[in-house]
Amino acid sequence: MTKDPPRPTPSELEILSVLWDAGPSTVRQVQQTLDARRPTGYTTVLKLLQIMTKKGLVRRDERERAHRYAPRLPRERTEQQIVGDLVDRAFGGSSSRLVMRALSARKATPEERDRIRALLDEIERERR
Amino acid sequence: MTKDPPRPTPSELEILSVLWDAGPSTVRQVQQTLDARRPTGYTTVLKLLQIMTKKGLVRRDERERAHRYAPRLPRERTEQQIVGDLVDRAFGGSSSRLVMRALSARKATPEERDRIRALLDEIERERR
DNA sequence: CTCCCTTTACGAAAACGTTCGTATTAGGTT
DNA sequence: AACCTAATACGAACGTTTTCGTAAAGGGAG
Secondary structure, three states: OOOOOOOOOHHHHHHHHHHHHHOOEOHHHHHHHHHHHOOOOHHHHHHHHHHHHHHOOEEEEOOOOOOEEEEOOOHHHHHHHHHHHHHHHHOOOOHHHHHHHHHHHOOOOHHHHHHHHHHHHHHHHHHO | OOOOOOOOOHHHHHHHHHHHHHOOEEHHHHHHHHHHHOOOOHHHHHHHHHHHHHHOOEEEEOOOOOOEEEEOOOHHHHHHHHHHHHHHHHOOOOHHHHHHHHHHHOOOOHHHHHHHHHHHHHHHHHHO
């Protein structure tokens, strides 16, 4: 019975996002990805990953000289947790209100819109 | 040229949400609403609102003994900012990925789904 | 082995967010 | 006026997050 790790902080979430995209990565790899977006020191990323290891947010593979880090929880679950939190805190529990905001904040491509429609249809079908 | 206020913190966002729902309110009113959800001290809310005033997140009407606070920015804009941040930080800039998560996390009602479809159609129309 | 370069480990400062205790002030009642 | 209640003001404590400097350790090249 291992208890769930705590919610990731904003910076931790950003790192997790990189790891989900790239797969198990070294500190250097994560740092370079993050640094491209915004100046980010190497030891800063290292420290964060060490903390995240202690928290149980990532798993560390020490077999090689440069350790490799991987998320311990699936992307889906963590994202739902974060989104659910936000919906409760600021959108009165209504996910559709968040959806509308998201769509007006950053327009989706036509393909993405189609996929959203497909998901809506699927929910429709399940509900019957 | 007044510069934009900073992003609200989680607690501040919760307060703003109350103010958007209820309109200009006193500390006491906000505190009672929040306290119903989770124990929240009076001076805690007061302090937060004072900080938010200094940050420019809310406007304060001091004409009455019990000051009234109102959000300075419209709900839409703040929510878009928050959602946009989250999309960038954790969803690789893809709002549709967040939308899909939101929809699978908390199902929307049929009416809400219709409104989402309508919004997608509207985007479609604008894009032409 | 020694010299480098890269990585990890660690601590601590700095910034931030949240909560609360206490003092002060305003206004109404007697 | 003296008093009571409810509100504001303020500072400080506390925990957390983020950043960075510095030291130690690993491993390869000469």
